[in-house]
Amino acid sequence: MPVKKTRQKMREQDPKERIKNFREVPLGYTREQAIEEAKRCLHCKDPPCMKGCPVGIEIPRFIKHIADGEFDKAIAAIKEKNALPAVTGRVCPHEIQCEGQCTMGKLGEPIAIGRLERFVADLERDKGSKIPERMKPTGKKVAVVGSGPASLTCASHLAMKGHKVIVFEALSEAGGVLRYGIPEFRLPKKILDEELNYVKKLGVEVRADTLIGKTMTLKELQKEYDAVFIGTGAGLPMWMGVLGENLCGIYSANEFLTRVNLMKAYRFPEYDTPVRIGERVATIGAGNVAMDCARTALRLGAKESYIIYRRSEEEAPARREEIVHAREEGVVFKFLTQSVRYIGDEHCCVKAMECIRMELGEPDKSGRRSPVPVEGSEFVMDVDTVIVAIGQRPNPLLTRADKRLEVTSHGTIKADEDGRTSIPGVFAGGDITTGAATVILAMGAGQRAAKAIDEYLKNA
Amino acid sequence: MYKIIRKEDLSPVVKLLEVSAPLIADKAQPGQFVILRLDEEGERIPLTIADFDREKGTITVIFLEVGKTTTQLGKMVEGDKILNLIGPLGNPSEMEDFGTVVCIGGGVGVAPLYPIARALKESGNTVISIIGARCKDLLILEDEMREVSDELYITTDDGSVGHHGFVSDILKRLIEEGRIIDRVIAIGPLIMMKVVVGVTKPYDIKTIVSLNPIMVDGTGMCGSCRVIVGGEVRFACVDGPEFDGHLVDFDNLMKRNTRFLEEEAKSVEEYKRRCR
Numbered sequence A: 001m002p003v004k005k006t007r008q009k010m011r012e013q014d015p016k017e018r019i020k021n022f023r024e025v026p027l028g029y030t031r032e033q034a035i036e037e038a039k040r041c042l043h044c045k046d047p048p049c050m051k052g053c054p055v056g057i058e059i060p061r062f063i064k065h066i067a068d069g070e071f072d073k074a075i076a077a078i079k080e081k082n083a084l085p086a087v088t089g090r091v092c093p094h095e096i097q098c099e100g101q102c103t104m105g106k107l108g109e110p111i112a113i114g115r116l117e118r119f120v121a122d123l124e125r126d127k128g129s130k131i132p133e134r135m136k137p138t139g140k141k142v143a144v145v146g147s148g149p150a151s152l153t154c155a156s157h158l159a160m161k162g163h164k165v166i167v168f169e170a171l172s173e174a175g176g177v178l179r180y181g182i183p184e185f186r187l188p189k190k191i192l193d194e195e196l197n198y199v200k201k202l203g204v205e206v207r208a209d210t211l212i213g214k215t216m217t218l219k220e221l222q223k224e225y226d227a228v229f230i231g232t233g234a235g236l237p238m239w240m241g242v243l244g245e246n247l248c249g250i251y252s253a254n255e256f257l258t259r260v261n262l263m264k265a266y267r268f269p270e271y272d273t274p275v276r277i278g279e280r281v282a283t284i285g286a287g288n289v290a291m292d293c294a295r296t297a298l299r300l301g302a303k304e305s306y307i308i309y310r311r312s313e314e315e316a317p318a319r320r321e322e323i324v325h326a327r328e329e330g331v332v333f334k335f336l337t338q339s340v341r342y343i344g345d346e347h348c349c350v351k352a353m354e355c356i357r358m359e360l361g362e363p364d365k366s367g368r369r370s371p372v373p374v375e376g377s378e379f380v381m382d383v384d385t386v387i388v389a390i391g392q393r394p395n396p397l398l399t400r401a402d403k404r405l406e407v408t409s410h411g412t413i414k415a416d417e418d419g420r421t422s423i424p425g426v427f428a429g430g431d432i433t434t435g436a437a438t439v440i441l442a443m444g445a446g447q448r449a450a451k452a453i454d455e456y457l458k459n460a
Numbered sequence B: 001m002y003k004i005i006r007k008e009d010l011s012p013v014v015k016l017l018e019v020s021a022p023l024i025a026d027k028a029q030p031g032q033f034v035i036l037r038l039d040e041e042g043e044r045i046p047l048t049i050a051d052f053d054r055e056k057g058t059i060t061v062i063f064l065e066v067g068k069t070t071t072q073l074g075k076m077v078e079g080d081k082i083l084n085l086i087g088p089l090g091n092p093s094e095m096e097d098f099g100t101v102v103c104i105g106g107g108v109g110v111a112p113l114y115p116i117a118r119a120l121k122e123s124g125n126t127v128i129s130i131i132g133a134r135c136k137d138l139l140i141l142e143d144e145m146r147e148v149s150d151e152l153y154i155t156t157d158d159g160s161v162g163h164h165g166f167v168s169d170i171l172k173r174l175i176e177e178g179r180i181i182d183r184v185i186a187i188g189p190l191i192m193m194k195v196v197v198g199v200t201k202p203y204d205i206k207t208i209v210s211l212n213p214i215m216v217d218g219t220g221m222c223g224s225c226r227v228i229v230g231g232e233v234r235f236a237c238v239d240g241p242e243f244d245g246h247l248v249d250f251d252n253l254m255k256r257n258t259r260f261l262e263e264e265a266k267s268v269e270e271y272k273r274r275c276r
């Protein structure tokens, strides 16, 4: 029987409907679809897909279980390597990771590995997830700073090894970017809550409202705990430094998304935190963060939502699916365009922005062709809200508070492959060591650090 | 959850709460603040740590009821619990023996000023304090301020007590009388701080102000609190809240603080409707 070249389509909410709500856009596979899709896998020898997965999930094995209808075994196989499959199944940049390497991709469409991962994770969650056996308590205590994917992965792996783990989070709730950044329609908070519950059931304790560097110092943690993991992410918003950036109506992506996601401003006035959105919204940037902002703006009632990006579509760093979804929902893309100045009204609120057209020149350090302004191509665009989503850097709060931590010129904490920092017994991983990256890379770093911490504790 | 262990009404609209928060009390320094959220639906609001007791493990906040959250907080009583409380945030006030320092507090700004004035006194400074309010009823912490000051002046907008006029009038008089002033610290409404800065600028007297932009996280990740200081964008929650007043763009901040006026009014309306 010849293999099917095309993958199973995933059901989605109709674009016209979904821009009126915050419910999740893709609806997931049915059992039949999952089995059909799983059957397309060629079970390659030395499977290339696995090389594309930063946490090394045994992809062909879990797919085989799905094809056989043994969903419990499939999820167990995934969870050996990945504590948050319902999250990664949704947000991994599959096309450049596991699916990007898939052999089937050369013959037709790659196996929908992410969707299959999501399917079994959702199925298990509906039944109530099983807690794997933990090793017997070692009596060692580890402090984990931050509660994003790097920290949660590190914490769960350490807990399984029998160590006592306490997670310290500055915000009121755990989850990091998964909580305050990625919107409900892409990653329902209920899913994050249940994945968090799983981590807690492993014995991990979360202490919210604790800003390390202020509420407690790193030194204090070192005194009380046998090791420390730092996973504080890259939460510092970047600005362009152009004229008028401090006008009212201009948000950083972080402010906009935190108001909406963490503080639930989309349910104002039932929830107290406001967010104001105008009729014409421009989001600067074309990464996942920018797509989330532009799509959120539509759901909050913006009449027009624009993406302004200085390079072309090809260079846009967002996941393909996000760009497709944004376009379906009516987001207008203005590529090769850069905002150079914001213009305010008499109330100091933004009313327009001056842009300039760009063209692509020589490749830069990142290998992407760098944009150069086209002289005399300036034009003015009326906007009443601007969201700046041009990237995030590591927040310097903790590294400033403890000078012993060596940092790079980008502000990231210096650490080796396994997360060892310049201070013995202090490890770091995720966006705080790499700069803004991806959920799965953060998880991979958390996993490697957990292993290194476990070894460190054995020898300590 | 953080338990309220003492409540005091300083005036019908100015309330004091002492809250159990041992970790924060242990680290708190004059000039720092906390961010709290009352319940699941609540907004995060910053309040200055007006006092702290490391032994008891408590911090004190003093606030003016201006909108939904502060009104709701004002209704809470001893034994009630606050859902989220994070701190101490921001940088502590710079503390050393400067010589003579004039401490100026307007309205509820006297609350954050008090621990700073006390610490300045303890550091050996001569402390001249000027505290003002709209009227007698709104004047707070008079006795406490008197205790830590070498001289205390009082002003009210309506003349119901003390000098009839503004805190800046007294400051101007002191300067004109030729008093040597090494530093001024002003905390209060933006317009008051702006006026004070205008008074000291021609004489080049170092003037520290404590800014109160709209905040969300208070940890430096959102930029809601951004202010322009010396032409540069700074985040008040991590770079401040105190700044050199002569460099602050007050006009921009005043505008930014009215960003959500409509929503704030709606919030109060909704709150009143629900509480009936």
Ligand SMILES: Cc1cc2nc3c(=O)[nH]c(=O)nc-3n(C[C@H](O)[C@H](O)[C@H](O)COP(=O)(O)OP(=O)(O)OC[C@H]3O[C@@H](n4cnc5c(N)ncnc54)[C@H](O)[C@@H]3O)c2cc1C
Residues within 6 Å of the ligand: A091, A092, A093, A145, A146, A147, A148, A149, A150, A151, A168, A169, A170, A171, A175, A176, A177, A178, A181, A182, A210, A211, A212, A213, A231, A232, A233, A234, A235, A257, A288, A289, A292, A319, A395, A397, A398, A429, A430, A431, A432, A436, A437, A438, A439, A440, A442
């Ligand atoms: C809007 C948005 C959309 C994204 N979309 C995707 C996507 O689709 N796919 C993808 O793979 N990646 C995506 N990313 C990137 C991804 O979310 C991050 O790479 C990942 O979350 C990094 O994980 P982390 O654990 O290193 O840190 P974070 O998730 O940033 O978590 C850090 C946590 O530490 C806390 N913290 C910081 N400092 C302290 C301190 N001093 N004390 C205590 N706690 C502290 C923070 O409050 C935060 O909760 C997106 C990012 C954003 C912002």
Ligand SMILES: Cc1cc2nc3c(=O)[nH]c(=O)nc-3n(C[C@H](O)[C@H](O)[C@H](O)COP(=O)(O)OP(=O)(O)OC[C@H]3O[C@@H](n4cnc5c(N)ncnc54)[C@H](O)[C@@H]3O)c2cc1C
Residues within 6 Å of the ligand: B033, B043, B044, B045, B046, B047, B048, B049, B062, B063, B064, B065, B066, B067, B068, B069, B070, B071, B108, B111, B112, B211, B212, B213, B214, B215, B216, B241, B257, B258, B261, B264, B265
């Ligand atoms: C560092 C700092 C320290 C402060 N210390 C004190 C204090 O000790 N005592 C005191 O009475 N007040 C203090 N404030 C001001 C206090 O935070 C606001 O009065 C409070 O947030 C108002 O909330 P509301 O819901 O009652 O009123 P709202 O109706 O929401 O707002 C009234 C006004 O308060 C300001 N405001 C609203 N939301 C916020 C927010 N999230 N963050 C900051 N300001 C906001 C706005 O200018 C608004 O117009 C401080 C502010 C800052 C930034």
Ligand code: SF4
Residues within 6 Å of the ligand: A052, A053, A054, A055, A056, A057, A059, A082, A088, A089, A092, A094, A097, A098, A099, A113, A114, A117, A440
């Ligand atoms: S974790 Fe991400 S990269 Fe790995 S298999 Fe799952 S979807 Fe692919």
Ligand code: SF4
Residues within 6 Å of the ligand: A040, A041, A042, A043, A044, A047, A048, A049, A050, A059, A060, A101, A102, A103, A104, A111, A113
């Ligand atoms: S590369 Fe693709 S086809 Fe081959 S084993 Fe992996 S998922 Fe299956």
Ligand code: FES
Residues within 6 Å of the ligand: B214, B215, B216, B217, B218, B219, B220, B221, B222, B223, B224, B225, B226, B235, B236, B237, B238
């Ligand atoms: S309040 Fe968010 S950065 Fe200051």
